[in-house]
Amino acid sequence: MNKPARPAPKELKQNAASATVAEGLELAIHEHRLAPGTKLGEDEIGEIYGVSRTVVRSALQALAHEQLVQIERHRGAFVAQPSLREAREVFEARELLEPRTAHSAALRAVPEDIERLRRHIEDEHAALAASDSGRAVRLSGLFHIEISRIADQNTIAGFIETLIARSSLIIALYWRRESALCESHAHHALLEAIAANDAKQAEELMRSHLVDLHSALDLREKGAAPRSLKEALIGPG
Amino acid sequence: MNKPARPAPKELKQNAASATVAEGLELAIHEHRLAPGTKLGEDEIGEIYGVSRTVVRSALQALAHEQLVQIERHRGAFVAQPSLREAREVFEARELLEPRTAHSAALRAVPEDIERLRRHIEDEHAALAASDSGRAVRLSGLFHIEISRIADQNTIAGFIETLIARSSLIIALYWRRESALCESHAHHALLEAIAANDAKQAEELMRSHLVDLHSALDLREKGAAPRSLKEALIGPG
């Protein structure tokens, strides 16, 4: 077993200032404080963080590369609005990648991994109890990311991270109000399978969990434009 | 000599200038004209392309996001040198994703897709006949990318693109001289399966092709440092 000896809590980004701005924006998007379509003016952000447009631009370009923001030439940066097609693609990709990582994670997990996952689930419960749905979505995503980290496949984990980031936007756009946000049960079952080193079971639970998530979205063919317009109107505030 | 010579107006990126620089650097890396470890000075690149450091920095950061270059704070940008571990991860990810895209491509391919693939293979032959191994590597990668495009799954296709880009670096570092670069046979078989809409066969051929590629690399455990040092010494010139 090759010891990577590099837990890598976060990806080491090159320039600290731009990373701070990018993380701030990313968190706001994940927690649904920034709605899809929101204009992200460079001057405005720069003033908030006390940095120049140079730094802000760097951050925005990084987020654009993850497809969290869309940059239109001479028009500016906006929080991305994934299309129905992109939404479907993102979940299909997750359904391909994540069962595999759940399998590996179940084989590799050590007690401290289990402990970390358990704490995540507790936090999710707390966020749900506090009706902080933004934070709940964020934590739910982190749970999946944590599993991919345990699988010890950084490359695939990186892909999954971007997919989960985009999923956050997809949920903001297409979540069906009528379907409850009760993932913590599925997460708990997943945790048990991983704790028991039952790889087959973990893989299958992850697959069905993702299918459930996917089907809780309203991805029927229809113009997404009116919806995004509404979002844009109530979003920026 | 150093004519920027814009390659193609492929994807519409946000800022044209930085995209041109990024594409030029990326092509040079793909064709092994820039060796792993080569220092990429901002002023130097800016002078070559006739743009300011602002644009160059933007391009370098984009390439860093694809992990083609590594940026070290206050030290600069260097052509990335994937570790043994990263090399293994990249090929494991390809072995997970690409058989699936080959399957889909076989189901969806229309005659003009087949024609395009056929031309690619011809170009590969021509490059090999001309002993232009850099171009051959590049074209070989493009063949795989083309298949993922036919599969019509943009999200996964994007992942595969970055994996193939990194593969180019991995080949530059770890290719075993003794193993021949005779992929065009495998590519031809793949093309036939796709043309016949034989999805199962295409999937299996892709899988075995990737395994062959993987095993043609020298990924044994050993200090990669001396090798990269040598590369660095003869690289920049």
Add this chain to the structure above:
DNA sequence: GAACACAGTGTTGTATACAATAAGGATATA
């Protein structure tokens, strides 16, 4: 009254200037 043209304004794209840090070399000392 409607449609078009045009200029004003604000935002982004790029270049340049300045600040901060790291690498390399020279000098002095043991």
Add this chain to the structure above:
DNA sequence: TATATCCTTATTGTATACAACACTGTGTTC
């Protein structure tokens, strides 16, 4: 001669200035 320290220099990180473009509102014309 080896080593350590300081200084020089080159390169990157960030801020600011200027240029180019897009949007909006007003005025004119039919």
